[in-house]
Amino acid sequence: MYRLLLLIFIILAVPAHAQLTKKQIVTGFVDSLYSQTLKENRQIWVHLPDARNDPANKTKKYPVLYAFDGGYLFNSLVGMAELLSGSSSCPDMIIIGIIQVDRGRELTPTHVANMAPFDASDTTFAKTSGGGEAFTTFLEKELIPYVESTYLATSDRTLVGHSTGGLMVINTLLKHPGLFKQYVAIDPAMWWDHQRLLLESKTILSRRLLSGKTLYLSLSNTLPGGMSLTAAEKDTSIKTLHFRSALQLCRLIKKYTQKDFTFRWKYYPNDNHGSVALITAYDAIRFFSESNTRQ
Numbered sequence: 001m002y003r004l005l006l007l008i009f010i011i012l013a014v015p016a017h018a019q020l021t022k023k024q025i026v027t028g029f030v031d032s033l034y035s036q037t038l039k040e041n042r043q044i045w046v047h048l049p050d051a052r053n054d055p056a057n058k059t060k061k062y063p064v065l066y067a068f069d070g071g072y073l074f075n076s077l078v079g080m081a082e083l084l085s086g087s088s089s090c091p092d093m094i095i096i097g098i099i100q101v102d103r104g105r106e107l108t109p110t111h112v113a114n115m116a117p118f119d120a121s122d123t124t125f126a127k128t129s130g131g132g133e134a135f136t137t138f139l140e141k142e143l144i145p146y147v148e149s150t151y152l153a154t155s156d157r158t159l160v161g162h163s164t165g166g167l168m169v170i171n172t173l174l175k176h177p178g179l180f181k182q183y184v185a186i187d188p189a190m191w192w193d194h195q196r197l198l199l200e201s202k203t204i205l206s207r208r209l210l211s212g213k214t215l216y217l218s219l220s221n222t223l224p225g226g227m228s229l230t231a232a233e234k235d236t237s238i239k240t241l242h243f244r245s246a247l248q249l250c251r252l253i254k255k256y257t258q259k260d261f262t263f264r265w266k267y268y269p270n271d272n273h274g275s276v277a278l279i280t281a282y283d284a285i286r287f288f289s290e291s292n293t294r295q
Helices: 002-021 070-086 132-150 164-175 192-206 229-234 238-255 276-294
Strands: 029-035 040-047 062-067 094-098 153-162 182-186 214-220 262-268
Touching: 029 132, 040 070, 040 132, 062 070, 062 132, 070 094, 070 153, 070 276, 094 132, 132 153, 132 164, 153 164, 153 276, 164 182, 164 192, 164 214, 182 276, 192 238, 214 238, 214 276, 229 238, 238 262, 262 276
Parallel strands: 062 094, 062 153, 153 182, 182 214, 214 262
Antiparallel strands: 029 040, 040 094
16 A cells, blocks of 8 residues: 555656746747837837857847737747847847737828728728827837847847838838838738828839838738739739739839849748748848848
């Protein structure tokens, strides 16, 4: 009986001990700051590179990647950055995931009454739209200074955004080009407000104010089945509006290409609007690293 009780004790004790010795895998932590511009507390997710754990890097500063919609892009960006930096395909970097409170308000540069031409009856997302410029002021005057004074960050900054986040990436590049060095626009919603930013872009691009900047822009396959790029450009239906609007921006940028402005766009025929974010971020990070090496 004694041996039986001892055996039962050992069996029960081992899992309990194993549970106590497990360690969490941590990709980052939550930080926050109060915004005087937005009159609210703003949350960010922060990843610091593993290289900071080396005593030799105690005072070293790192470039920073800022991502709109940080709640869903953060973990994938951290994983890619650590993998690529470990293979010397990109530098070690700090990653800041910006947590959106209201995407309609924060990730659109102009106000609209509804989601026309897609759905004029949809007013939910549009109701608070048009706060993108105020949000950019928050980035410039509050978030960036906070990050660079708190986390040993350099002024080498990258901005990543998807969909309306991609729209705000383009808005920032065109209207506030000095804020970031690299820009990643993932399948941007250039159709917004009847292509207003797209229409403005020709004038802005012709001024040649993008010296020293780099843009990587992706297009996902949102086309009707089997439609080619050539056919999509000629199409005028609502089904191709999202794709055509982003492609038109690519054509404009190519037309007004500057020698000191680096640009690449890529169509991902095997990815939809949702899945394209991961592969775009990977390709963009590698592209930036390759571009910086050539400079």
